Amino acid sequence: MKGKKYGVGIVGFGGIATACHMPGWQKLDDIEIFGAVDSSGKARKTAKEEFNIPHVFDDYRKLLEIKDIDIIDICTPNTSHFPITIASLKAGKHVICEKPLAVSVKEVEGMIKEAKKAGRKLMAAQPQRFRKDSAAVKKMIDAGDFGEIYHAVAYAMRRRGVPCRDTFIKKALSGGGPMFDIGVHILDLTYWFMGCPKVHSVKGVSCTKLAKRTDIRGAWGEWDRKSYDVEDFATGYIRFADGRTIFLSCSFLANMEKMEDFSTNLYGTEAGLRWPEGKIYTEKKGVLQDIEIRFDSLPNITPHHEEIRAFLECVKKDREVPVKPEESLEVIKILEGIYKSAETGKEVVF
Ligand SMILES: NC(=O)c1ccc[n+]([C@@H]2O[C@H](COP(=O)([O-])OP(=O)(O)OC[C@H]3O[C@@H](n4cnc5c(N)ncnc54)[C@H](O)[C@@H]3O)[C@@H](O)[C@H]2O)c1
Numbered sequence: 406m407k408g409k410k411y412g413v414g415i416v417g418f419g420g421i422a423t424a425c426h427m428p429g430w431q432k433l434d435d436i437e438i439f440g441a442v443d444s445s446g447k448a449r450k451t452a453k454e455e456f457n458i459p460h461v462f463d464d465y466r467k468l469l470e471i472k473d474i475d476i477i478d479i480c481t482p483n484t485s486h487f488p489i490t491i492a493s494l495k496a497g498k499h500v501i502c503e504k505p506l507a508v509s510v511k512e513v514e515g516m517i518k519e520a521k522k523a524g525r526k527l528m529a530a531q532p533q534r535f536r537k538d539s540a541a542v543k544k545m546i547d548a549g550d551f552g553e554i555y556h557a558v559a560y561a562m563r564r565r566g567v568p569c570r571d572t573f574i575k576k577a578l579s580g581g582g583p584m585f586d587i588g589v590h591i592l593d594l595t596y597w598f599m600g601c602p603k604v605h606s607v608k609g610v611s612c613t614k615l616a617k618r619t620d621i622r623g624a625w626g627e628w629d630r631k632s633y634d635v636e637d638f639a640t641g642y643i644r645f646a647d648g649r650t651i652f653l654s655c656s657f658l659a660n661m662e663k664m665e666d667f668s669t670n671l672y673g674t675e676a677g678l679r680w681p682e683g684k685i686y687t688e689k690k691g692v693l694q695d696i697e698i699r700f701d702s703l704p705n706i707t708p709h710h711e712e713i714r715a716f717l718e719c720v721k722k723d724r725e726v727p728v729k730p731e732e733s734l735e736v737i738k739i740l741e742g743i744y745k746s747a748e749t750g751k752e753v754v755f
Pocket residue numbers: 416417418419420421422442443444445448463465480481482483485503504505530532570572586
């Protein structure tokens with residue numbers, strides 16, 4: 406296989422590809438970026454002129470014809486993840502795909518089936534798992550420091566943080582609002598902290614309360630009020646087969662104290678934890694204790710780069726990927742379940 410180099414092709418050359426994925430791939434010695442695809446001429450120009458990528462196309466099918474490409478990195482809007490992943494797997498490529506892996510359970514199931522059939526790796530990019538504070542907490546959880554984590558409260562709430570691009574506010578592209586954009590991050594992390602249990606049922610609400618209003622201003626610029634057709638708030642109560650629970654809330658626009666609350670609170674039989682602050686709450690020898698973890702003593706890492714490096718290692722050594730697609734399936738089950746429950750007003754039981 407072409408000396409020791411692995412060929413990479415990137416589909417979707419916008420924000421996340423240029424800011425996070427490209428620098429991540431460029432750090433690695435044993436890869437070569439052969440191609441990039443984008444439907445926008447401006448993005449293709451960036452790929453060619455700023456990043457010197459040799460093969461740049463407007464259609465991902467052309468990229469898949471390049472034999473030297475082993476890995477396809479999908480950085481397009483959410484609703485295109487499914488068709489691009491399926492075509493890439495069918496072409497014999499390994500796939501790392503931006504979050505959410507896809508926008509429905511049916512799509513994720515199809516992707517898992519295709520990956521198995523093709524014998525290729527498939528992984529959702531979930532960089533929160535690769536943060537140094539997350540990795541440290543996960544080690545403590547797995548060592549039993551918190552006992553049984555029987556409940557979690559997870560927030561991905563912003564006061565005035567609508568990402569203004571169509572990629573995030575048009576359902577035809579995003580598949581959903583803050584739940585698919587930022588809720589998926591905190592849910593995946595919390596779910597992983599809890600050991601990835603099987604989902605039993607979900608009850609939820611989603612609504613659009615502020616995003617259509619012209620008197621509400623964005624801290625990150627203005628969005629097209631007419632195009633905006635996703636929720637701006639969603640909340641869900643998730644019950645796992647083993648009886649444990651998560652309460653999740655997500656918003657782009659909420660009247661709240663901070664500009665952002667991206668956190669998870671774990672409640673365990675031995676101790677509780679607030680992440681990312683690293684505050685532990687426990688009782689020892691009859692005395693309540695609040696303990697602070699010093700994450701700053703750990704070496705600095707870039708989560709997006711770590712996830713790319715970890716994915717490549719799995720491709721090279723034919724190992725199971727660290728974010729298993731079956732885990733992403735449960736996460737998407739929850740998110741889809743919240744939308745379904747919001748529509749029907751009923752609990753969705755799986
Ligand atoms: N992990 C993270 O922290 C993080 C952060 C931001 C975005 N994302 C995810 O990354 C993906 C892209 O987000 P972004 O911020 O880069 O969006 P973006 O709008 O900046 O870029 C998307 C690019 O894809 C191109 N595109 C759209 N459809 C295409 C198609 N069918 N074929 C080829 N190119 C196509 C667009 O022209 C655009 O250049 C989304 O799934 C999003 O959820 C992840």
